[in-house]
Amino acid sequence: MSKKLCKPFKRDLNFSGLDHIVIGSGVGGLTVATWLAKAGKKVAIFEKHYVPGGFTHSFKRKDGFQWDVGVHYVGNMAKDGSLRGFFDFLTDGKLAWESMGDIYDVANIDGTEYIFKAGKENFRKQFISYFPNEEKAIDKYLELIEKANKRGSAFFFEKVFERWLSNSVGWIFRKRYAKYTQKTTYEVLSEITKNERLIAVLCAQCGNYGLSPQESSFGVHAMVIGHFLEGGYYPVGGADQICEKTLEVFTANGGTIYINADVTKIVTKNKQVQGIQIGEKFISCKSVISNIGVNNTFNSLLSETDRNICNFNLKNVKPASAHICLYLGLNKSSDALNLPKHNFWYYKNQNIDEIFHEATLQNAPKNFAYISFPSAKDPNWDIANPNTSTIQAITIGKMEWFEAYKNTNWMKRSKTYLTLKKEFEEEMLKVLFKFFPQIEGTIIASEVSTPLSTANFTSYKSGEIYGLAHATERFKLPFLRPKTKLKGLYLTGQDITIVGVAGAMLSGLLCATTILKFGSWKIFKEIGRSKK
Template identity: 30%
Template sequence: MWLLVLLMWFLVWAGGTYWYLFGKPSPFSLESVRPPGPLELDREKRSKILKQGFRKEKVPENLDAIVIGSGIGGMTAAATLAKLGKRVLVLEQHDQAGGCCHTFTEKGFEFDVGLHYIGQLHENSLFKIIMDQITEGQLQFVELDKHFDTLVIGSGEKIRKYTIYSGKTEMEEHLKAQFPDDTKAVEEFFKIMKISASKTHLLAALKLIPQWMALFLLKSGIADLCSSIFHLVGTNATAVANSLTSNKDLHIIFNYFFYGVPPKQSSSVINLLMLHHYKRGAYYPKGGASEIPFHIAKVIQKYGGRVLVRAPVNHILVNSKGAAYDTTASARISACLVDISSWMTAHQLKLNPSKTELLIIPGVTVKKDQEDVEVQAPVIISNCGVFNTFQKLLPAHIQTKPEIQKRVNMMRPGRGCLLVFSGFDATQEGLGINSTNTWLFKSNDMDAMMDEFFSMGKDEAPDNIPMMYLTFPSAKDPTSKIRHPGKSCMTMLLMVKYEWFEEWKDAPVRKRGDDYLAYKMRFANNAFDWACSQFPKLRDKLVFQEVSTPLSNAHYLGSYLGAMYSAEQNLERFQVEAMARNRCDTPVKNLFISGQDVFSSGIAGALHGGLLCASTVLKHIVYIDLLMLKKKLKRKKASGADEQVKKRL
C-alpha cells in the first residue's frame, strides 16, 4: 500500500516537474527570426517607434503587464511576454526609449550613452539567440577589430601599454606573450574564467528555484559539493589576483573593467565574466546603440503592446493587503461589492471577504500635464532599480514595512558616473583612431587609486582623475560615415561621487548656473588632456563638447543618485545567500523587478535580469526554451553541412 502511494506521489511529482519545465508554450521559435531588413534612416519613422509620447488614448486595452522603464532589462522582459501573445505597455520617463541603449544627436554628432561594445554574439551563442529572438532577427552587429582594448598604465617615461585580443585561444596566448614571466598565472586565470563562465547558470538557478530550496542547498553545503562557483562568487577579485601573481600590471588586466567598486570589494566571478564576455569577439550594433530599443519596441508593438515615452510613473498603487492595485478600479469594485453584498444579505447569503482580494486590479499612475493618469494591468514590472521602486514609487506606509526594508538593505546605491561627449570635424583616418577602446590608469594599484580618489573632497577631485575609459563610437559603426559624413565622436567615462554634484541637484536641468558648468568642465578638460596624450590629433579638431554628470543621469536616465550601473556591484551582493534572496518577485504581490539589480550590471547583466523576470512572471523557465532552440540551430547547421557535402560528392 505504502509503496503504491509512494509511486503515485513520484509520478505526480515527475509529471508536474516535466509540465513546469517543458509543458508550457515557448515564447521563442526559429520561425519568428527573419532576414534583417534595410537600415531605417528616416528620423520621422524612427521617432514613431522610439519617441511615441504618452496619452491615455494610446494605452492598449486589456493589458497583461506594465513595465516601468525602457532599459534593456525591461524591454527584454516585455518582448518575451509579448511573444507569448501578452499585451505589454512599457512606460519611459525620458523623451525616447532605450535607457542606457539610447543615443542622442547634437550639432550633427551622434553619441551612445551606455552601450559601448557587446560580446558573446558569435554564431549560435546563447546571447546571440536571445538578441535574435527579442528583435526577430532584425538587429545586426559589426564585429570590432580583434585588438578590441588597449590598457595604458602610468604616465611619462614609465608608461606601459598592453593590448587585449579576442579569440577562443588568442586572448590567452596574446596575454602570455606580453607577460612571459607569468605564463602559469595567466593559464590559471583562464582556467578559473572557464569555470566561472561554464557554471554561471547555477547562480541564475538560485533565483528560479523555490527560495527555501536554494537556501537549503547553500546552507547544507550540497551546492559547494556540486561546483566551486558558489565559493568563488563570494571571493574578492584582489584575493584571486594575489593568489596567482605579484605582478601589479597583470592585476590591472585581470580586473580592468571598472564599475565603481574596487577589486578588493568586488566579486571575482563578475570580473572574470566581464573579460570572458569578449573572448569570442567584441561587437557594436550596426546603425548605433538605439537600434536595440528600436527593433525590440517593434516586436512589442507587433503583439498589441506599446512603448510610450514622456510617461514618468510616480506611483505604484498598493492595497492594504500589500498587493499592487489600481485605486479607481478598486473603488468601482468596492461599490459593486457593496451592491452585491446588499443583494446577498437580502437573499440571506453571505459574502466571503477573503475572496474579494481576487478582484483587485494592479496599476500605476503616470504624471501627465500636472495630473495623475491611472493605467491598469494585472502585472507590474519595475526596471527602474530597487531604490527607485521601493523608496520612491511605493506608498510611504509600504516603504516602512520590515520586508521592504530588508530587501532595500540588501544593496547599496552605486557610484555616480560622468561622461564627456566630444565631436570632431574630421574623419577617423584624419584623427588616427579606430574601433579599439582605451583604458587609462595612473598607477597599477586599482584598490589604492579608487580609495584615494573617492576619499577626496569636491574641489580636489577634478584634478586627480585616477582612471578613465575612452571610446570612438563613430569608428565602430560603418554606417556612421553615411549618416554623419566627415564627423567623428568620442565618449569618455569616469566614475565619480554623487556628493560632489549634490549642491546643484534641485536646480533645473541646463539651468544649474556658471559654477556647475565650470566645475564639470574641470573634469572634462583634464580628461580631454589625458585623451590627447594618446591621440594628439584630437585637440585641433574638437568642435563640440558636452558633459553628463550624475545629475544628468538622474534626470535623463532616471538612475538613482546618477549611478549608470544601478545598485552597487559589491561583494556582499554576490554572496550566494544574498543572490538567492535577491529575486525578481517582491514582498508586494504582482510587483516584479527586472534589469541590473537582479543579477549583475551592464547590458548583458540587465538583459539576463529581464529574462529572469519574464521566467518569474510566467512561472516558466524561458532559458530552457532558449537551450532547446540552440540545439535545433545546431542540428540545422549540421544538416546543412551534410547537404553541402552530399552535393559536392
C-alpha cells in the first residue's frame, strides 16, 4: 500500500535542506514532485489526508470491498498513446493499463441506447448509423474537436513562458484558442446541427467535466471527448495504483511524503516564499508548489496582500459541480453478473441542461446517473477478491442540500442526515435495478458519499470535484499558470489545465518544466526513448 511509503507528520522530524515543498498528493502534485526528484532536487510532499493520492486514492471497508473515489477511466493510454510515455516515466513503466474494449461508454436517453466505440472512424460510423441525415454535422463535429485540441495544446504550452514572452507573443495562442473556449458547447453544436437529440447524445459524457451543454466551454468539451476518442483504459489493480507506483519512484529518488500534514499557511516575505506553516511548525524551502486548487491556495493559505500581488480574482468563476455517489459491494463476480467494462450514462430525457439546473436531492437520481463497474474493468480484481464485484453510481449533488449538516463531523453526522442518504440510496437502486436487474439480491455492502465527504477530505468548500467550473470565463483568468507573481510560489493541479487525471498530470509536467527550464529537456529525451 502507498500508505507504507508515507511518513506521518511529526513536528520534531528533520525538514532541513528542502528545495521544493509540494502541498497535496493528487496527480498534479505527484507528477511535479516525481519529475523534480528525478532531476536531483530534494522534494517533500505534505498531504492533509491520512491516505495519499487525492482523487486517485481508493478506500476500503472491513468487509474487504474497495472503491475508487475519482478515477473511472483514462484515455490515450495505448502503448503508442500520447500519455503513455509520461506515465511510464513517472512509474518507471511499472503501472499496467487494461483496455476497456471496443465500447467505453453507453448512453441511455429516455430508453434509447447510444454506443461510444473506440477509434475516431468507429465513432463516426456508429453515430452516422444513429443519425443518417446528420453525416455532415458529425464530420464537422470531429473536425472541430481536432482543431480545438490543436489550439488547446499550444494554449497550455504557453503557460510555461516567462511573463515577458507571454506578454509579447503568448496572446497569439490565447486569441487563437478563444475561438473555441469563449463559446459554450451548446452554442458550437447548435451552429452545425439543429437536431436536439444529436446534440444531447454528443453531450452525454458531460459529467466528465461537470457542466451542462449551455454552461460548459466548448474548449473543455473538445479536450475531454478527444481524450477518450481512441477508447478508455483502467489501471490494473485499481485507481490507487497510479499513486502507488508513482510514489515508489518518487521515494526511490529521495523524495519524502508526509501524511496527516495539514498546511495552514504559505509563509512569504517581500514578495518571496519562505516556506510553509503547519500549526506552529515552520518549514523552510526554496519554493512551494500548491496542488490543492487555486481557491484553497489563495483564500486559505495566503494573505490578502499576496492575493493582490498575484491578481487573484474569482468573481466571475464559480466552483465546479459536486456529486453524490452510491458505492455497492456484491457477492457475485462481474462475470457471473455479466457486468460490463464500459460506463453507463442514464438521462431520463434529452434536456440535459434542464436536468442539471432543476436537480433536487429527490429527483437527481431519477433523472441522471453515471454508473461505473470498477471490478469488471480490473483484471486483478477477481484474483484478490473472488466471487465479488463492485459498482459505483453517481448523480448531481449540491452542497446547499446539506447546509444543515456542514458543521458536523465526518462519520458522526445526525440520524436525519443518514436518513437522507438512505433515501438517495433507495432511489438510485431503482435506476440500477431497471437497467441491471441481475444485481438484485446480490448487494452485501453499500455506502453513500455526499459533497460533505468531498469537502472534508479536500477542503473544497462547495464539495466540488473538478476545481473551478469549466465555463468560458475560466479560460481568461491570467493567474491560472504554474508560475505566480510571488517568487518561489508555483501552482499545479487541474485548475491550471483541465479536469481529470490527464489534465492534472499535464499541469505537473508544465510546472516541472517551468521550474527546471532547459533542464527538463533531458527528461523529455528520456521519455522519448522509452516510447520507442
